[in-house]
Structure formats: structure tokens, C-alpha cells
Amino acid sequence: MNSPRRGESREPSQVERLFRQLVREWLWISLVLLPLTALLSYRLQMNLNDASPGLSALLSVALVACVLGLLLWRPRLALWLTLSGMLCALLTSAGLAELRKWWSPTPALLSMLLAYLIWNWRRLSVVLTYFGWELARLDSEPKVFPERRRAHFPSGDRLQKQVMALEQAMSRTRDTHRFIADGLEYLPVATLISDPHGQILLSNRKARDLFGGSLVGDGVLEQLVRLGYPGVSPAPGSHLSTLPLLEFRDVRERSLRLERAELLPADGEMPAGWLWSLTDLSIERDAQEQRAVMLRFLSHDLRAPHSAILALLDVHRHQVGGDTQLFNQIELQVRRALDLTDGFVQLAKAESDAYHFQPSLFAMLVLDVFDQALPLAQHKQIQLVHEVEDEAQESLVMADQALLTRALFNLLENAIKYSAAGTRVSLRVRHSSDWLTCELIDQGKGIAAEELPELFSQYRRFSSAQGIDGVGLGLSMVKAVVDRHGGRIECSSVVGEGTCFRLDFPLLLE
Numbered sequence: 001m002n003s004p005r006r007g008e009s010r011e012p013s014q015v016e017r018l019f020r021q022l023v024r025e026w027l028w029i030s031l032v033l034l035p036l037t038a039l040l041s042y043r044l045q046m047n048l049n050d051a052s053p054g055l056s057a058l059l060s061v062a063l064v065a066c067v068l069g070l071l072l073w074r075p076r077l078a079l080w081l082t083l084s085g086m087l088c089a090l091l092t093s094a095g096l097a098e099l100r101k102w103w104s105p106t107p108a109l110l111s112m113l114l115a116y117l118i119w120n121w122r123r124l125s126v127v128l129t130y131f132g133w134e135l136a137r138l139d140s141e142p143k144v145f146p147e148r149r150r151a152h153f154p155s156g157d158r159l160q161k162q163v164m165a166l167e168q169a170m171s172r173t174r175d176t177h178r179f180i181a182d183g184l185e186y187l188p189v190a191t192l193i194s195d196p197h198g199q200i201l202l203s204n205r206k207a208r209d210l211f212g213g214s215l216v217g218d219g220v221l222e223q224l225v226r227l228g229y230p231g232v233s234p235a236p237g238s239h240l241s242t243l244p245l246l247e248f249r250d251v252r253e254r255s256l257r258l259e260r261a262e263l264l265p266a267d268g269e270m271p272a273g274w275l276w277s278l279t280d281l282s283i284e285r286d287a288q289e290q291r292a293v294m295l296r297f298l299s300h301d302l303r304a305p306h307s308a309i310l311a312l313l314d315v316h317r318h319q320v321g322g323d324t325q326l327f328n329q330i331e332l333q334v335r336r337a338l339d340l341t342d343g344f345v346q347l348a349k350a351e352s353d354a355y356h357f358q359p360s361l362f363a364m365l366v367l368d369v370f371d372q373a374l375p376l377a378q379h380k381q382i383q384l385v386h387e388v389e390d391e392a393q394e395s396l397v398m399a400d401q402a403l404l405t406r407a408l409f410n411l412l413e414n415a416i417k418y419s420a421a422g423t424r425v426s427l428r429v430r431h432s433s434d435w436l437t438c439e440l441i442d443q444g445k446g447i448a449a450e451e452l453p454e455l456f457s458q459y460r461r462f463s464s465a466q467g468i469d470g471v472g473l474g475l476s477m478v479k480a481v482v483d484r485h486g487g488r489i490e491c492s493s494v495v496g497e498g499t500c501f502r503l504d505f506p507l508l509l510e
Contacts, residue, residue, distance in 0.1 A: 018126050023072070025122045030068050033111045037064045040107035048102050060108040063089050067112050071119050082116040131162045138169050192276040193263070194220050198240050201273065210256075210278060220276060227251060229258065240274055247281065255285040355484055359508055360399040362436055363388050366429055369408040376416050383424040384416075391431040396508040399485060407481035408438075410474040411501055415442035418499075431507075438503040446495040455491055 041060035045053035067085035071078050089105040089112070096103045181202075184191060190207035192215065194200050200223070203215040211223055220240070224232050228251040231244060240260070247257040256278050263273040370386050377384040415425045423443035430437050447455065456479040482489045486506050493499040 015130065018130055022122065022126050026068070026072050026119070029115060029118050029122075030065070033068070033115055034061050034065060037061050037107050037111040040110070041104070044104045044107060048104065050102065056103050059092070059103065060089075060105075060111070063092070063108045064111040064115065068115055068119075071115065075119075075123060078116060078120060082112050085112045128162050131166060135162075135165050135169055190278040190280070192220060194240075194274045194276065196240075196271050196273060198274070207278070210280070220274070224258070227256075241271075255281040257281055355400045355403065357398045357400055359396045360401050360404075362395055362397050362399070362438070362505065363393050363429060365399070365401060365405050365408065366427060366438070368405055369412055370427065372409055373412040373416060376413065377425065380416060380419070381421040382416055382419055384427075385424060386427040386429075388429040389431055392429045392436060395431055395436050397436060397485070397505045398508050399505075400481075403481050404485065407478040410478050411440050414474060415440055415444065415499070415501075418442065419444035432504075434507050434509065435504045436507055438505070440501045440503075441498065442500075443498040446497055446499055447491070447493040448495055449493075452491060452493065456489075 038057045038061045041057040042053050045056040050056055063085060067081060070081045070085075074081060086109050089108040093103050093105040184193075184202060185204045187204055187206065190210040191204045192200050192207050193202040198220040200215045200218050200220060203211075207215060211227065215223060221232055221243075228248065230246065230248055241262075243260065245258050245260060247255065250256055259277045259279070261275040262271040263275055264270075265272045366386060366388065370384065374384055412425070412427065419425060419442045425443075426439075426441045428439045428441070430439075456475050479489060482503055482505075488504040490502045491499065492502075
């Protein structure tokens with residue numbers, strides 16, 4: 001399948017064909033004028049009783065041939081070459097007259113004049129053909145914005161029609177240039193356009209503010225060095241195409257990310273320039289740092305006093321005179337606070353960008369989750385069953401193992417939590433086309449149909465969860481993890497019969 005650029009690379013051949021046609025027409029002009037000049041000169045010299053009319057005719061043909069050759073070699077000097085040839089013919093005639101040799105320059109002069117007129121007429125025709133072809137190609141290209149109302153072209157004069165069409169095309173080109181220049185100027189990121197050697201040709205206001213001053217004429221590498229970009233050498237031999245694109249802290253402690261794109265011409269594959277953009281990520285990075293500090297606070301500093309309270313309760317619970325019921329209530333509230341903290345931390349990690357994907361055996365993750373949940377199931381006298389198809393045993397997925405394991409454990413823990421003693425919870429894994437499917441089926445209370453659309457909302461507690469501890473963040477965390485792994489999660493449930501969660505993950509194809 002050919003790309004548009006490769007298609008455009010054949011366009012110059014059209015120009016070559018036009019000029020090859022012009023050379024062929026020059027040959028036809030020569031083949032017509034030279035014999036006609038020879039015939040006219042020969043007859044005229046015969047009338048003048050010339051003893052050697054053939055030599056005179058040959059002289060006329062030679063002068064006309066010289067002019068025709070010069071017209072092809074230097075077409076822009078056609079008028080001066082023709083006048084010079086005519087002057088040479090007159091001087092030659094005068095010189096021969098001094099030697100008592102009568103040679104009429106009239107055939108040569110007429111042929112030179114006809115050669116000039118016909119040659120320029122054909123050149124003008126080729127130029128008009130080329131203009132028409134280029135204008136039609138320009139008109140067929142996608143428009144950046146709605147064009148102005150077209151002018152009415154005259155139907156008689158072809159030259160005037162082409163000139164007016166060219167004027168309209170140039171007006172549209174100027175409008176497009178202004179439109180693109182204004183769009184570049186007000187882009188929300190710092191943007192530079194440079195030539196292939198890195199000299200800056202255009203810069204927008206964001207770039208001028210970022211670098212502090214006008215940039216046109218400066219080198220991209222020199223400006224990046226001044227900004228504090230790591231690993232940049234402003235040496236003349238540095239290649240722009242191999243410059244590493246990094247996120248870095250500049251001299252003013254701003255977080256910036258550099259990006260680069262080639263600007264290719266319509267008829268070639270070599271870059272005609274480079275587009276550079278510097279995105280200021282300072283606000284986002286500061287927010288991420290604050291988020292990380294908050295998570296550290298929640299996961300360590302806030303948990304520590306709660307753990308200390310539980311330890312003190314355990315020490316004083318059975319002392320003489322202690323209020324056991326009060327201690328139990330305090331312990332219940334502290335454990336709820338710890339669960340809330342843990343759920344919030346897990347959800348924040350699931351929604352962050354700090355995923356570490358690697359090829360993973362999904363069956364091994366399932367076994368790990370099964371081992372973690374087995375004591376919980378045995379404590380509630382629930383039968384825990386897992387089935388992994390043979391084809392799915394060796395199936396790989398790209399996964400953050402810690403987060404995906406935690407998400408699967410959340411689902412399995414919920415299934416055990418909401419199931420009654422003596423029931424069964426099944427975990428099935430099977431291979432389906434390019435997907436790996438995991439189904440978790442319980443025989444618990446079930447979820448009402450009207451509550452299913454809000455199943456993955458944060459802090460959402462359902463009627464079936466009454467009397468069971470929880471904060472409503474576990475399923476939100478599961479949904480975030482599955483989405484980040486490129487998977488899908490669905491839930492079907494019947495109140496009083498049980499719930500089925502289905503998770504689909506894309507397979508890592510070898």
C-alpha cells in the first residue's frame with residue numbers, strides 16, 4: 001500500500017514531461033524553418049543571378065540554426081538572441097556586399113523572427129499548462145478552513161483566466177499561512193520550528209516566555225543547553241534526529257518534557273525542518289509529589305497511632321474493672337478507620353501512573369490469590385474451588401503483579417464476605433481467542449438489578465451489604481486496575497442466588 005508521500009514523489013515527472021514536449025516542439029520548429037529558409041534563400045539568390053546559390057542558402061540556414069540552438073540553450077534571453085542573430089545577418093550581408101558578393105538576408109531575418117514568435121508562443125502554452133495542472137492539484141487538496149467565494153473567470157482569454165486563478169490560489173495560500181501562523185502563536189505549549197540544521201525559524205509566545213526573549217536565528221541546541229537540558233552538546237556535528245527526548249528540570253526548577261517531529265516536504269523523505277515542543281508539567285508533577293506525600297502519610301503515619309491503640313486495647317481488655325463492651329466498640333471503630341485508610345491507599349495506587357508492567361503467568365497470580373483467601377473461606381466454612389483450563393495454564397498477560405493480585409483478592413474476599421456458611425465460591429480461568437477470561441461465581445446474597453449500574457462507584461454501599469463491614473472502595477479499586485490493564489469487567493447477579501464477576505484481559509501474544 002503506497003503512502004501519500006510516495007505518490008507525491010512522482011509529481012516532478014509531470015514537469016519533466018512538459019519540458020520534454022517543449023524540446024520535441026523545438027525540433028519540429030527547426031525541421032520546418034530550416035528547410036523553408038534554405039528554399040527561400042536559394043530561390044532568392046537564383047533571382048539575383050548568384051553563381052553559388054547553394055552556399056548562400058547554407059549560410060542562411062547556418063545563421064538560423066545558430067539562433068534556434070541559442071533559443072533552446074538560453075530561453076530567457078530569447079529576444080536579445082533573436083535581435084543579435086538578425087544584426088549578424090545584416091552585417092554579414094553588408095560585408096559580402098563590400099566584397100561584390102550579393103547575399104540577401106531576408107529569408108534568414110524572416111525565419112529568425114518566426115522562430116522567436118513560435119518558440120515563445122509554445123513556451124507560454126507549456127507554462128499555462130503547468131499553471132493549470134498545479135492549480136488543479138492545489139484545489140484538490142484538503143482545505144484548512146472554508147475558502148472565500150470564488151471569482152468568476154473570463155471564458156475567452158486563457159492567459160487572463162490562469163492569472164486570475166493564480167491570484168486566487170495565492171490569496172488562499174496567504175490566508176492559510178496566516179491561519180497557521182496565528183494557530184502556532186497561540187498554542188498552549190512552547191513550540192519552535194527549525195531548519196534541518198537546527199536554526200530556529202519560528203517560535204510562539206509560550207516559547208519566548210519560556211526561554212526569555214526572541215529566538216529566531218538562534219540554534220535549538222544552544223537554547224536547550226542554556227535551559228539546562230541534560231546530555232546535549234551544541235557542537236556542530238550533533239545530530240538532531242538522535243537527540244534523546246527527556247523530561248527534565250530546567251535551571252528554574254520547572255518540569256519540562258521535550259518532543260520532536262519531522263517536517264517533511266511534499267515531494268521527498270528528507271526532513272525540511274523540525275517541530276519542537278516543550279510541555280510544562282510543573283503543576284502535574286507538583287500534584288503527583290503531593291499525592292505521594294499524602295499516600296505515605298496515610299499508609300505509615302496515620303496507621304501507626306491506630307495500630308498503637310489496638311495494641312493498648314489488647315493489653316488492657318482483660319484487666320479487672322475494664323469495660324469490655326467499650327473496648328470492643330473502640331476496637332471496631334479503629335479497625336474501620338484502618339480499613340478505610342487501606343482502601344483509600346489501594347485505590348490511589350490503582351488510579352496512579354506508577355504501574356510496572358511485565359509478562360506474567362495469570363494462572364500463578366490466581367494461585368497466589370487463592371492461597372491468600374483460603375484461610376478466610378475455611379474460617380466461614382465456605383468451599384473454595386478454582387478451575388484453570390489447560391490452555392490457560394501457560395497464558396501470559398502484561399500485568400503489574402502486585403496491583404492485579406490485590407484486585408483479584410478484593411473480588412474473592414468480597415465473594416467470601418457476602419456468602420453464607422456451607423456455600424461455594426468458584427474461580428474459573430479459560431482461554432478465549434486473544435483474551436483470557438476469569439470468572440468468579442459465588443452463592444451469596446446477590447445484588448439488585450437497579451444497583452448494578454453504580455456497582456463500581458466510590459463509597460457506594462448496597463442493600464445486600466447491610467450488617468457487613470466495608471467502606472465501598474474495593475470494587476472501585478478493582479475497576480481501576482482492570483481498566484489500566486486494558487481489560488474489561490462485567491457483573492451479573494440475582495438477589496438470593498449469587499453473583500458472577502467476569503474479567504477479560506488481553507493476552508500477550510508471543
